[in-house]
Amino acid sequence: MAPGSIQPSGPVDQVHLGRRLRGARRTIGKAVxxxxxxxxxxxxxxxxxxxxxxxxxxxxxTVLARHTQTSPDTLVSGPDAAALVDILGYLDNAELLHSSHERTGELLRAADCALDRLAGGAAPEVVRTARRLRATALERSGNLEGAISELLVVTAEPLAETQWLTDLIALSRCYRESGHLHRAIDVGESRREEIHALGLADSAEAIRLTVTVAGAYIFRAAEGDLGHATRLCLRAARTAASHDLPLARASALWNASVARYAGGDTTGALDLGLEALQLYEISGDTRNLGVLRTQVANVHLAQRPPASAAALDLLRSARAELDAAAASVLERARHHQVTARALHAAGEPDAAAAELQVCDTLIPEGAVELRAWQLVLRGQLAADRGDFAAARHLLQEAVGLLSASGADGDVAQAWLKLGDVFAELGEDDLAADAYRRAGASNGLRPRS
Known part of the structure; x- marks a missing residue:
């Protein structure tokens, strides 16, 4: 044993003791x-x-405990009931005070402090709360793989609590955003029987989990996926309506809109998106309002001709809402990307390029789909400038990213853009091949 220490009367894990001391010290903001x-x-x-x-x-x-506002027993053995209540209050306060995206680092520090204070303790529900907060901070900052690691721990044990479903939703969403579409789907599909057995199947959170999984089917868009996703969402919307769950219904309609959009039915997508928007406006859910307005703006841009003025109006409102809410870097990056699309459609290429530059600073490395569409937009701007070689290179790079992630629906859209560029170049054979590949990515095959 090192000099300056004593032989304890009982077994003491000095690593856990050290972590508890560090957590207590950092909780009160005191430097070594x-x-x-x-x-x-x-x-x-x-x-x-x-x-x-x-x-x-x-x-x-004794002196360390006194100056870190804890007790020797807590440092040696872990928090007692009173200390656990204090840690939960500390986590709740941190989430309230540091809910904006600018303060994500402070939220992460608070979660780390709590986990240190809980080191070696037998309080799994409090540990889950701290890890959940840590996952929230990591996702908000764009560290999707880190968030997934925390959520896998949080969701490992099935619980008869709707919070468990909320954690599964976050896990599926992070998998989807990082391009792990099969895993995003499996999060919901593999837990279906457990959800029924625990009596949670008719809850708003169960409906939202179904809708989140449907979102992964939409992005994957293998044969039959889009139709399956649409049916899942519309069925979820009916279930939510029958249980008088307006926000769950809005979520289902929102994703049904995304499925219709991915399938090329922009009119149906717009109708469903506007219906979902009305429900969210009543709820006052600022963050989801901003994200949904961004999506509806995206649908406006898919009209022929693109309704760029309507899209820009929605995007202005969305930006204010996302700035006011705890929007993640992904949500803010997507907003800048759709704004770039709207400005491009409105004939403002320089302003569009400026939005893409902001988007570049926000997109996390693991956000494959968003990064690929960034390349598509840059390819369009290059084509507008007459730089078809750069456009071809950017669009082919986008196709490569999307193909590797299994996002066949997005691959189809990227091939369509590539076909348009080849057509402008007068390379008809290459254009025809790109359009054929777009059809194949969406499950269309030539007749024999």
Missing amino acids: AALAEETGLAPELIEDIEAGRVLPDERAL
Whole structure:
């Protein structure tokens, strides 16, 4: 045992003790140097204790506990009931105070502090709360793989609580956004029997999970996926209506709109999107309002000719809502990307390019679909400038990204854009091949 420590009367995990001390210190925002000055202990000794290399003696333990607003027993054995209530309050307060996207780092720090304070403790529900908050902060900052790692732990044990379903929704969404479409689907499909057995099947959260899984089917768009996704969403909308769950119904209509859009039915997509928008406007859900307005603007841009003025009106409102809410970097990046599309359609290429530059700074590395469509838009701008070589290169790179992720519906759209570029170049054979590939990606095959 290292000098300056004592042999404890019972077994003590010095690594856990060190983590609890670090968590307590960071919770009150105190640096190691400040704690050393207050306690008279060497900063190096405190760092060694926190790293689990040294056990403090009784005097050091007592003075460290006093100056980190905890107790020796809590540092040695873990939080008692009163301390657990304090940690839960700390997490709730952190979520309330640091809910904006600018303060995601503080939210992550709060979750880490709580997990340190809980080290080695037997409070799984509090640990889940801290990990859930950590996942929220990671997703909001664009670290999808980190969020997935936390959510896999949080959702591992089935619970007869709607919060478990909410966590599954977040896990499916993160998988979908990072391009793991099969895993996004499996999150809901593999848990269906457990959800029924736990009596959760008729809850709003179960409906939302079904709709989230349908969203992954839409992006994958293999043979039959779009039709299946549309049926899932419309069935979920009817179930939500029968149980008087307006927000769940709005979510289902929203994703049904996305499915119709992916299938080329822009009129049906617009009708469903506007109906969903009315329900969300009544609810006052600012974040989802901003995200849905962005999606409806996207549908306006798919009309022939594109309704760019209507899209830009929706996008202006959406930007204010996303700025006011705790929108993730993905949601804000997608908004800038759709705004670039609208400005391009309105004949403002320079403004569109500026929006794409902002989008570039926000897109997380793992957001395959969003990154691919960024390349598509840049390809369109290059084609407008007459730089068809650059346009071809950018669009083929987009197709490669989408093909690797299995997002066949998006691959089809990218091939269509590539076909348009080849047609403008007068390369009719290449254009015809691109259009054929677009049809094949959507499940269309030539007759023998």
